[in-house]
Amino acid sequence: MKPVYFDNAATTPIRSEVIDAMTKVMQSHFGNPSSSHSFGRGSKALVEKSRKAIASHFNVSAGEIIFTSGGTEADNLVLRSAVKDLGVRQIITSKIEHHAVLHTVQHLQKEFKIEVSHVNLDEKGGIDFNHLESLLQTNEKCLVSLMHVNNEIGNILDLKRTADLCKANNALFHSDAVQSIGHYKMDLKDIPVDFLAASAHKFHGPKGVGFAFIRKNTGLKSLIIGGEQERGLRAGTESVHNIVGLDEALKMAYQNIEEEKQYVEDLKHYFIERIKAEIPQVIFNGCSSDFEKSTYTLVNVCLPVLPEKSAMLLFQLDLKGIACSKGSACQSGSSQNSHVLSEILSDKDLLKPSIRFSFGIYNTKEEVDYVINVLSDFVAKSKTSS
Numbered sequence: 155m156k157p158v159y160f161d162n163a164a165t166t167p168i169r170s171e172v173i174d175a176m177t178k179v180m181q182s183h184f185g186n187p188s189s190s191h192s193f194g195r196g197s198k199a200l201v202e203k204s205r206k207a208i209a210s211h212f213n214v215s216a217g218e219i220i221f222t223s224g225g226t227e228a229d230n231l232v233l234r235s236a237v238k239d240l241g242v243r244q245i246i247t248s249k250i251e252h253h254a255v256l257h258t259v260q261h262l263q264k265e266f267k268i269e270v271s272h273v274n275l276d277e278k279g280g281i282d283f284n285h286l287e288s289l290l291q292t293n294e295k296c297l298v299s300l301m302h303v304n305n306e307i308g309n310i311l312d313l314k315r316t317a318d319l320c321k322a323n324n325a326l327f328h329s330d331a332v333q334s335i336g337h338y339k340m341d342l343k344d345i346p347v348d349f350l351a352a353s354a355h356k357f358h359g360p361k362g363v364g365f366a367f368i369r370k371n372t373g374l375k376s377l378i379i380g381g382e383q384e385r386g387l388r389a390g391t392e393s394v395h396n397i398v399g400l401d402e403a404l405k406m407a408y409q410n411i412e413e414e415k416q417y418v419e420d421l422k423h424y425f426i427e428r429i430k431a432e433i434p435q436v437i438f439n440g441c442s443s444d445f446e447k448s449t450y451t452l453v454n455v456c457l458p459v460l461p462e463k464s465a466m467l468l469f470q471l472d473l474k475g476i477a478c479s480k481g482s483a484c485q486s487g488s489s490q491n492s493h494v495l496s497e498i499l500s501d502k503d504l505l506k507p508s509i510r511f512s513f514g515i516y517n518t519k520e521e522v523d524y525v526i527n528v529l530s531d532f533v534a535k536s537k538t539s540s
């Protein structure tokens with residue numbers, strides 16, 4: 155059996171078309187986009203063509219797309235400048251955000267003494283909209299930061315409902331959409347979100363590039379100080395080949411979205427049916443087994459395994475050539491429990507191993523069969539009583 159890669163929420167393999175587009179740029183366009191000679195102008199034209207194409211997928215103008223080094227930087231840019239430059243004094247967020255938001259907000263709280271409120275979650279990690287609405291009744295200038303698709307449990311936030319609610323209450327709204335852009339289409343004329351963060355390597359593009367959507371006239375300022383690149387919003391020479399790769403990856407993702415979504419969703423469906431049949435005591439964390447409320451790309455399962463055997467599971471899976479993860483990729487080396495699962499699981503279930511399996515277009519049903527066989531063997535040897 156070839157190694158099985160079920161960790162597509164951590165990162166995805168680059169499509170060959172994307173590699174081709176990037177290689178061409180690296181071979182033929184080395185000019186600095188800020189140079190005024192023909193070499194520079196050629197590179198600049200590529201960057202601007204990509205910006206325009208990316209903006210068109212979201213029905214926004216090209217000037218509202220700012221290239222960054224990825225999702226983390228886009229989150230930092232928005233959150234930090236909202237506090238520093240826009241006078242935001244309160245951030246409403248959740249305890250299950252990615253560290254790119256969670257830790258940035260913690261830093262801002264210490265540094266600028268802003269107020270931070272956490273919206274209540276239900277037992278599956280869903281946002282309590284009544285509580286959000288009550289938190290929005292504040293006199294402080296406020297920003298809401300809630301992710302679109304949770305990277306560990308896959309829960310989907312109703313972006314339009316949240317954006318409408320924020321708008322009605324004069325709050326700014328930022329959403330970390332790193333796990334949804336390239337997987338879901340969105341029309342930002344219809345969804346009044348102010349800011350979004352995206353990352354190319356989550357949809358078969360290169361690592362080290364992403365973008366922030368920054369709605370016109372919000373007044374955000376640069377995080378990185380230097381030259382005037384990216385309309386003064388992000389200093390540093392643009393990574394032309396990465397930007398073209400991002401554009402190509404997004405184009406291909408949206409071009410094939412219906413068939414690819416169906417293919418990946420069928421795999422998830424098959425995985426859920428097979429694991430329920432082989433390991434009936436399995437628990438699906440968050441909304442991850444609900445196809446309406448969670449992304450089609452991942453499932454997070456809590457397995458009936460004795461705590462003392464639990465640490466062995468990822469190791470055993472790795473030995474069998476199976477790549478998956480305990481939580482987000484940035485936590486997988488850590489012995490601490492996932493901050494997301496800690497919010498929603500009982501103490502008893504937290505002692506059992508929870509694993510995220512995330513699927514992509516290059517996976518197959520045979521791989522699902524193999525993984526389920528390995529998992530059920532392991533569980534049979536390490537079972538808890540409940």
Ligand SMILES: Cc1ncc(COP(=O)(O)O)c(C=O)c1O
Nearest residue numbers: 224225226252254305332333353
């Ligand atoms: C929800 C979410 N936000 C932010 C990031 C960080 O993105 P990047 O790796 O591009 O910095 C990730 C990646 O793991 C993510 O899943």
